[in-house]
Amino acid sequence: MDKSDITLERMRTFVRVAERGNLSAxxxxxxxxxxxVTRHLRELEEAVGVPLLSRTTRRVTVTDEGxxxxxxxVLILRMVEQAGDEARGTRGAPAGMVRIxxxxxxxxxxxSRLVFAFQDRYPDIxxxxxxxxxxxxxxxxxxxxxxxxxxxxxxxxxxxxxxQSRRLLVAAPDYLAARGTPTVPQDxxxxxxxRMSNVAGSDTLALQGPDGARHAVxxxxxFRVDHGLAVREALVAGRGIAPTHQWLVGxxxxxxxxxxxxxxxxxxxxxxxMLIVPERAGITRVRLLVDFLADQIAGIQGIDRPRPER
Numbered sequence: 001m002d003k004s005d006i007t008l009e010r011m012r013t014f015v016r017v018a019e020r021g022n023l024s025a026x027x028x029x030x031x032x033x034x035x036x037v038t039r040h041l042r043e044l045e046e047a048v049g050v051p052l053l054s055r056t057t058r059r060v061t062v063t064d065e066g067x068x069x070x071x072x073x074v075l076i077l078r079m080v081e082q083a084g085d086e087a088r089g090t091r092g093a094p095a096g097m098v099r100i101x102x103x104x105x106x107x108x109x110x111x112s113r114l115v116f117a118f119q120d121r122y123p124d125i126x127x128x129x130x131x132x133x134x135x136x137x138x139x140x141x142x143x144x145x146x147x148x149x150x151x152x153x154x155x156x157x158x159x160x161x162x163x164q165s166r167r168l169l170v171a172a173p174d175y176l177a178a179r180g181t182p183t184v185p186q187d188x189x190x191x192x193x194x195r196m197s198n199v200a201g202s203d204t205l206a207l208q209g210p211d212g213a214r215h216a217v218x219x220x221x222x223f224r225v226d227h228g229l230a231v232r233e234a235l236v237a238g239r240g241i242a243p244t245h246q247w248l249v250g251x252x253x254x255x256x257x258x259x260x261x262x263x264x265x266x267x268x269x270x271x272x273x274m275l276i277v278p279e280r281a282g283i284t285r286v287r288l289l290v291d292f293l294a295d296q297i298a299g300i301q302g303i304d305r306p307r308p309e310r
Contacts, residue, residue, distance in 0.1 A: 005047035008080060011073045013040035014052060018062045018070045019140045029142060078279055085284040094284045095124035101138065101146040105228030105248055106272075107131040111147060114296045118289060125285045133198060133226065138277050144286050146275040147293070149245075158276040162294055163303045164269035166246045169205075170258045175238040182241075182261055185215040192240030193221035194231055205243060207265040215265070219243075243267050246302025272303060 016026045017037065027034040045052050052066035062070060085094065102111045107129065115127050130136075130143065138146055138157065149165060175192075182188050185207050195202040202224075207215045221240050225231060231242050232249060235258055252258040274294065280286045298305050 005043055008077065010040040010044040010047075011077060013037055014044050014066075015070060015073050015077065016142060017041060017053065017060055018066060019142070021060050021140075023060060074279060078283075081283055093124050094122055094288060096283075096285045097126040097128060098145065098285050098289050099128040099130070099141075099143045100289070101130045101132060101136055101141070101143045103147060103149050103228075104131040104133050105232070106147065106149065106245075108229060110247060110297070110300055111293075114293060117296070118292050121292070122285070122288060125288070127289075138275060144277055144280040144283075145290060145293075147297075148273050148275060149270050151271060152273055152275070156278065158278050158281055160274040160276065160290065160294060161306045162272045162274055162297050163305050165272050166269050166302045166304060167243055167267040168246060168263075169241055169243055169261045169265075169267070170235060170249055170253065171241040171261055172235060172238040172257065173259050175240065176259060176261070178238075185209075185217045185262065185265060188217050188219060188241065191221075192223070193219045194234045194240045194242035195219065195221060195224045196226065196228075196231065197224040198226040206268055207262070208268075210264045245270070247300050250301050269304065272297070 013026065013030065016029060017023060020026055020029075023037050024034050027037045030037070041053060048069065050065040050069075051063050052069055054061045054063055081096075085096070100111070100115070108131065112129060115129055119125060119127060130141075135148075136143065136146070138144075147162075152159065179191060180187075182191065185205070188205065203219055205215075205217045205219045207217060209215060223234055223239050225234065228245070228248050231244060232252070234240070235242055235244070235249065236252065241261065246253075249258050253260060274290065276286070276290060281290070297303060
């Protein structure tokens, strides 16, 4: 083994290919050519002396030796990154890149603004913000932190509960003037519903009345969509009634462009959580971002802070 050929750059390339399983995706992520990725891998395997990856025409998989080597590489790269953070920290200047994945509508309306404020406070920290409602594999995609709405499956990621997102039923005043305003849940059956096509069970509304009674109301309509911002636009256009997050339409309610209906009946809130890749949690810039977002998100209208544990 020629140890001089085992460089941090080649290790980083190998780690990302091992986690993503795709050479072209890693090349785009690292901002280098695919031929450079291939060369890094070849030179690293030659230096180590064993095959680390198995290549087919469709996918790259990790060999048994590569799996063990990957674990050591991750540890080494983490130690190098933390050492750099600590060295910069002595000068009071945290730096580097943080990658965030965020639910799309929440990211456009709120998270992006918080990221700007974070970078104003820490100008040497770069942020790569990915907006998607898909459940991405954070490790494979090289993401440090994810903001997610809804229940989450058990995983090895660190979970930080940010609060509960309040929901309500809303419609445009013009729509209600033309179709009438529901006064009891059963009235909804005669109205156009705007539904989220990527939310299971959106064809039924679960409402709780002022007396605590629960109502399961069929909910249908001619318009379904998989993006919260499109729901917002459909509401303003008077296309019907929708159950929606308060943070999504709060400004429209305040301006009178939308109106809350059935205010005495409540919809179940939706948990808002932050997922953190454990290997990244100890890095200064990631820790700073996590604490900043948790503090700032708690101030967004419609997000109720989690109750402290006793």
